[in-house]
Amino acid sequence: MSALARLPRPSHDGADGPAAASALARRPCGVTPSRLLLVALFGPAAALAAYAAVAPGAVDWGAVSFVAVAALAATALALYGARDASAQELSLVASLAALATASRVLFAGLPNVKPVTFVVLVSGVALGPGPGFMVGATSALVSNLFFGQGPWTPWQMLAWGAVGIVGGLLGRGGRTPRRWELVVAGALLALAFDWFVTVWMYIAFTAHTWPALVALYARGLPFDLAHVAATALFAGLFGAQAVRIVARFRVRTRVTFVGLEDMP
Amino acid sequence: MSAEAARGVRGCRRARPRPKRGLARLHPLAGLAYVMVLAFAGVVLNNPLQLCLLLAVILAALLVGRSLRAALPYLKVALYVAGFMAVLNPLFGGGGLDVLWEAHLPLLHIRVTIQGLAFGLGTALRLTAVISAFALYTVVLDADDQLALLSRLSFRSGLVISLATRLFPVLTRDGERIAEAQRSRGVELDAGGRRRRAAARLPLLAALTTQSLERAMDVAASMEARGYGRPGRTNWNKRRLVEPGDRFVVALALAAGVLLAAGLAFRFFAYAYYPLLDDPWPGLADPWWLLLFAALAAPIVWLALPHTRMSSLKAPTREARWR
Amino acid sequence: MAVIARLERVTYTYPGADRPALRDVSLAFKPAEVVLVVGGSGSGKSTLLRALAGLVPHFHGGVFAGRVTVLGRDTRQARPRDLAGDVGFVFQDPESQAVMTTVEREIAFGLENLGVEPRAITRRVEEALIALGLSRLRHAELSTLSGGELQKVALAAVVATQPHLLLLDEPTSQLDPVSSEDLLAAVRRLSEDTGATIVLAEHRVERCLHLATRVVYMAHGAVVVDDDPQGFARWAAPSRRELLPPVARLFVQRAGPDGVQRATGPAPDRATRTEERLPMTVKDARRLLEEDLERGEILQLQPAALSGGATAAELPSRETVLEVRGLSAALEPGVPVLERIDLRLRRGEVVALMGENGAGKTTLVRHFNGLLQAATGEVRLLGRNVAGLTVAQAARSCGLLGQNPSAYFVKDTVADEIDYTLDQLEVEGGDRDRLRARALAAFDLEALLARNPRDLSGGERTRVALAAVAAGDPPLLVLDEPTRGMDPLHKAALGRLLGRLAAGGRGVLVVTHDVEFAARFAARAVILGDGAILADGPVHEVLDGSLFFSTQVNRLLRHRLPGALHEDELVWRSAEPADAPGVAHAEAGASGEAS
Numbered sequence A: 001m002s003a004l005a006r007l008p009r010p011s012h013d014g015a016d017g018p019a020a021a022s023a024l025a026r027r028p029c030g031v032t033p034s035r036l037l038l039v040a041l042f043g044p045a046a047a048l049a050a051y052a053a054v055a056p057g058a059v060d061w062g063a064v065s066f067v068a069v070a071a072l073a074a075t076a077l078a079l080y081g082a083r084d085a086s087a088q089e090l091s092l093v094a095s096l097a098a099l100a101t102a103s104r105v106l107f108a109g110l111p112n113v114k115p116v117t118f119v120v121l122v123s124g125v126a127l128g129p130g131p132g133f134m135v136g137a138t139s140a141l142v143s144n145l146f147f148g149q150g151p152w153t154p155w156q157m158l159a160w161g162a163v164g165i166v167g168g169l170l171g172r173g174g175r176t177p178r179r180w181e182l183v184v185a186g187a188l189l190a191l192a193f194d195w196f197v198t199v200w201m202y203i204a205f206t207a208h209t210w211p212a213l214v215a216l217y218a219r220g221l222p223f224d225l226a227h228v229a230a231t232a233l234f235a236g237l238f239g240a241q242a243v244r245i246v247a248r249f250r251v252r253t254r255v256t257f258v259g260l261e262d263m264p
Numbered sequence B: 001m002s003a004e005a006a007r008g009v010r011g012c013r014r015a016r017p018r019p020k021r022g023l024a025r026l027h028p029l030a031g032l033a034y035v036m037v038l039a040f041a042g043v044v045l046n047n048p049l050q051l052c053l054l055l056a057v058i059l060a061a062l063l064v065g066r067s068l069r070a071a072l073p074y075l076k077v078a079l080y081v082a083g084f085m086a087v088l089n090p091l092f093g094g095g096g097l098d099v100l101w102e103a104h105l106p107l108l109h110i111r112v113t114i115q116g117l118a119f120g121l122g123t124a125l126r127l128t129a130v131i132s133a134f135a136l137y138t139v140v141l142d143a144d145d146q147l148a149l150l151s152r153l154s155f156r157s158g159l160v161i162s163l164a165t166r167l168f169p170v171l172t173r174d175g176e177r178i179a180e181a182q183r184s185r186g187v188e189l190d191a192g193g194r195r196r197r198a199a200a201r202l203p204l205l206a207a208l209t210t211q212s213l214e215r216a217m218d219v220a221a222s223m224e225a226r227g228y229g230r231p232g233r234t235n236w237n238k239r240r241l242v243e244p245g246d247r248f249v250v251a252l253a254l255a256a257g258v259l260l261a262a263g264l265a266f267r268f269f270a271y272a273y274y275p276l277l278d279d280p281w282p283g284l285a286d287p288w289w290l291l292l293f294a295a296l297a298a299p300i301v302w303l304a305l306p307h308t309r310m311s312s313l314k315a316p317t318r319e320a321r322w323r
Numbered sequence C: 001m002a003v004i005a006r007l008e009r010v011t012y013t014y015p016g017a018d019r020p021a022l023r024d025v026s027l028a029f030k031p032a033e034v035v036l037v038v039g040g041s042g043s044g045k046s047t048l049l050r051a052l053a054g055l056v057p058h059f060h061g062g063v064f065a066g067r068v069t070v071l072g073r074d075t076r077q078a079r080p081r082d083l084a085g086d087v088g089f090v091f092q093d094p095e096s097q098a099v100m101t102t103v104e105r106e107i108a109f110g111l112e113n114l115g116v117e118p119r120a121i122t123r124r125v126e127e128a129l130i131a132l133g134l135s136r137l138r139h140a141e142l143s144t145l146s147g148g149e150l151q152k153v154a155l156a157a158v159v160a161t162q163p164h165l166l167l168l169d170e171p172t173s174q175l176d177p178v179s180s181e182d183l184l185a186a187v188r189r190l191s192e193d194t195g196a197t198i199v200l201a202e203h204r205v206e207r208c209l210h211l212a213t214r215v216v217y218m219a220h221g222a223v224v225v226d227d228d229p230q231g232f233a234r235w236a237a238p239s240r241r242e243l244l245p246p247v248a249r250l251f252v253q254r255a256g257p258d259g260v261q262r263a264t265g266p267a268p269d270r271a272t273r274t275e276e277r278l279p280m281t282v283k284d285a286r287r288l289l290e291e292d293l294e295r296g297e298i299l300q301l302q303p304a305a306l307s308g309g310a311t312a313a314e315l316p317s318r319e320t321v322l323e324v325r326g327l328s329a330a331l332e333p334g335v336p337v338l339e340r341i342d343l344r345l346r347r348g349e350v351v352a353l354m355g356e357n358g359a360g361k362t363t364l365v366r367h368f369n370g371l372l373q374a375a376t377g378e379v380r381l382l383g384r385n386v387a388g389l390t391v392a393q394a395a396r397s398c399g400l401l402g403q404n405p406s407a408y409f410v411k412d413t414v415a416d417e418i419d420y421t422l423d424q425l426e427v428e429g430g431d432r433d434r435l436r437a438r439a440l441a442a443f444d445l446e447a448l449l450a451r452n453p454r455d456l457s458g459g460e461r462t463r464v465a466l467a468a469v470a471a472g473d474p475p476l477l478v479l480d481e482p483t484r485g486m487d488p489l490h491k492a493a494l495g496r497l498l499g500r501l502a503a504g505g506r507g508v509l510v511v512t513h514d515v516e517f518a519a520r521f522a523a524r525a526v527i528l529g530d531g532a533i534l535a536d537g538p539v540h541e542v543l544d545g546s547l548f549f550s551t552q553v554n555r556l557l558r559h560r561l562p563g564a565l566h567e568d569e570l571v572w573r574s575a576e577p578a579d580a581p582g583v584a585h586a587e588a589g590a591s592g593e594a595s
Helices: A002-007 A019-026 A032-055 A061-079 A087-106 A116-127 A127-149 A153-170 A180-206 A210-250 B026-045 B048-064 B068-093 B112-139 B144-154 B155-184 B195-199 B202-225 B243-268 B283-286 B285-306 B306-313 B315-319 C045-053 C103-113 C118-131 C149-159 C176-196 C203-209 C231-239 C248-256 C284-294 C359-366 C414-424 C429-442 C458-470 C489-503 C515-521 C552-555
Strands: A255-258 B099-105 B108-113 C005-013 C022-029 C036-037 C062-070 C087-090 C165-168 C199-200 C215-218 C224-229 C296-299 C320-332 C335-346 C351-356 C376-381 C398-401 C478-481 C506-510 C524-529 C532-538 C570-574
Touching: A002 B283, A019 C203, A061 A127, A061 A153, A061 B026, A061 B144, A061 B243, A061 C149, A087 A116, A087 A127, A087 A210, A087 B155, A116 A153, A127 A153, A127 B155, A127 C203, A180 B112, A180 C489, A210 B068, A210 B202, A210 C176, B026 B048, B026 B112, B026 B144, B026 B243, B026 B285, B026 C359, B048 B068, B048 B112, B048 B283, B068 B108, B068 B112, B068 B285, B068 C320, B108 B112, B108 B285, B112 C087, B144 B155, B155 C398, B155 C414, B195 B202, B202 C087, B243 B285, B243 C231, B283 B285, B283 C199, B285 C429, C005 C045, C022 C045, C022 C165, C022 C224, C036 C203, C045 C087, C045 C165, C045 C199, C087 C149, C087 C199, C087 C231, C103 C118, C103 C149, C118 C149, C118 C176, C149 C176, C165 C176, C176 C199, C176 C203, C203 C231, C224 C231, C231 C248, C248 C552, C248 C570, C284 C296, C284 C552, C296 C414, C320 C359, C320 C506, C335 C359, C335 C376, C335 C506, C335 C532, C351 C359, C351 C489, C351 C515, C359 C478, C359 C506, C398 C458, C398 C552, C414 C429, C414 C458, C429 C489, C458 C478, C458 C489, C489 C506, C506 C515, C532 C570
Parallel strands: A255 C062, C036 C199, C036 C215, C087 C165, C165 C199, C351 C506, C351 C524, C398 C478, C478 C506
Antiparallel strands: B099 B108, C005 C022, C005 C062, C215 C224, C296 C570, C320 C335, C320 C376, C524 C532
């Protein structure tokens, strides 16, 4: 068992071979109850957005953004199911999300050092934008399952999902980003994450004045700086190695069948 | 998961299902719809008195679900954040005519007005309501049922989240074991400043990553061997029957949702703090508000009624809900 | 059909490997067989099972030659998911198989994948739970279950699909003895009730030899022996005795060819024996023993040659390495785990710490290096109180190897691991070279220096992890269940290594469930139970006549030959003509000197 565990792990592309192709063709891309639900959710949200575009001042942005973000998050989750994800990919995504959350516990003694952004970034770089998004969104959900859900959950899902996507773009084509690229990306993404998650607080619950905005962000500044510093530190010290570790598990399966007569 | 699970109550074995109280007794979709509409109401409403009544409904839901104590940590967080807002808004919000205190600082002009204070209070109430609604979701609704619901929306997403939830305690334990193992060979993890301590933990994170991903591959092999990916998959989660009570609650939630959306568009629930405070009391008599309140409070009242309460104690009625 | 599964000339190489994992393997499996696949690490038994499930080659990739047919389907075309309804696989690690959060959903998962109707799923889940005795855990969260329970859930999940072929890849290697027995008993019940073909790969042969109908021994990817258990035992007797249960080994000595202690004297008449059988269980052995004694064989206890360190006489003069006084520990206030424990360990001793699962052995040893701080009582290492030290500081005096050797590996090569420890302990210059050389020599790491620790087999990994922990030459070494999942050869090697380490002047404490290992390689045994030390003394006193912590040989011979623990201490000889004339019966070891 031990020898098996160390070898490079192949990942299956579920859509290979004639059998799988015809299976895909048979899948209904039409109406299912869950899709209907999404339309029911998205429809009013889209209507509101249209209304907002027409009469911006009259709209309660707090409410609209709340519905929009929740709808987006739900759609992303529903769409993930539409792709044929292989067992390996699914398992990798789930494990990385669990790892991101567990790493919070590993660094628990150090306040405000949240390695989640770093792990999501590395996952995106190593696995691509789609899986990267899923790692981010799942990390937010799982993390809040254990530490409590809040209205910030859909925002975190989208924000960390975006971190995963950006990571995927950085690593597209299978290239390994250089250390400085990872550090800069990590720092900026951590900053953007904090900004994005706080923005709803501003829109929905704060008087819309400049001093209030500054004060709101100022309150979070020590946490944000620690987050940025931690992400940059991890990316700098450990980023390339982490990408290598995760990428190792992404090797594609190649099966070679050999006839008996060809055996040495 | 409730706070109990977060604290990791081991040895909490179950031959019987975890007792479901209050909203958890409903179909998960009904529970979800209702809680979301409560949160939405917290975002839309502005009138402080209406918000107080909304909070009362949420607290009542917690009480009926017998989870007030479990929800306390979240309520404390809510109060903390809300309190911050109650201070921030008056100080930096400006606006309002009845000035209480003024200060001219470089770059900043602080005007604390009565309206500002009221606005701060109102915002605090809204924030508390929204966070409490989510606390209600976390503490009262059954996490497994919600996960099953997600699986019906998207099987793969539900599976990913289920698997991640399953693996999180395992990886946490792995992380602890790795930390202890490294300590046992002389690695000092707690010496020095924050930067040094964080850097000392990085090799642990590397080891944990490698180990977790290998575990991921083993899990994937197990999934494949058990038929994951076969066409024609059935969903066992559908077996929860829909009861009249569920339809009732979903209908009410939908009605409330529509009312709130209409209220956004047509300003039914408008309440202004600036430049002068509106009189909040007429809002309580407003017909749209009364409809909304009825829609929000009815499920809780219905759940709290004796006949429905009785059925939660007797096993046969509850088990009849599941095929 | 006559054959459930067949392998025809299968040769398979993993991607990136330089040697085939399976070489020209041809086997056929019939319905209702229970096949035990035995072999050391790297022998290919795990690969064989995976080939039957289709995971090889579809999941792992690589180069595949030959043909595997399972229930008429060729695995070249059929993927693992296609075979899932007919083939069930239970993996080695309990934590790495489950996908869902609660037990009943976990069992339902496989059935959902197979497209079974929800009503039928409910019923099958119920029956699987009852069949494996898991009803009271129906709604439990998987994170609250122990390893043994998790494996039973995995077995239930697989059994619910009613497979024709059940594959188990070392399912008990991570479990304690009681859970292992439980699981194997469940497997046996299943084979009797369902008639499925069961293929079980295992190291601990003595546990399952008696429930197998057929044994396949593999080495280096090829099938060496394929026979029923007795045939296998006869094959193993001459040169591979470590594969047999201890009682069988005892009787092998009697039958023995050259190399086995056999006193001179006329050999008993073989022709009068009905059948040359080797016993697989203590019960079998008792009958055979009666027969042999009637025929004039005698078992004699050799003069004691205790392995594992200094003899009793020398010990009081050795320095005390570890002293525990009045140690008490509690999980939570009011739930005591340990109550006023006193323990002393000296240089040169090898001590085995035994006790039930959950008795507090791990809790106790974690106090020795400071991972847990004692609220009451004290722990002293070489006279110094542990309470004032951090774990890293205590590591200089006490090297603790936990239950997961992999947790110690943070570097990419074995050499780097040793160097890393020396760096952390801040050892410089001449001392460092000396310690490094000593570690390489003592733990026999020369051949492994450039390899990645995670690529090594179980036994090698334990060795490397122990070397990493002991690189700084601490006077006390503590090992927590090091023999879990190890094959017999590696276990023996480890035991001898511990003896050498102790002889070199260190104190060695081994927490173990493996009584055979303790009997052979430890000089002293300590039994922990109900929060206190129930026994503490030389191995031959503590384990002799014990109800639970006893070796197979001791169970067989305790009334006739008290003090006999393992077969290396015993010698067969024939009744001498000089023995008391006219006495038809022979005695067992009347002249034995008890140690």
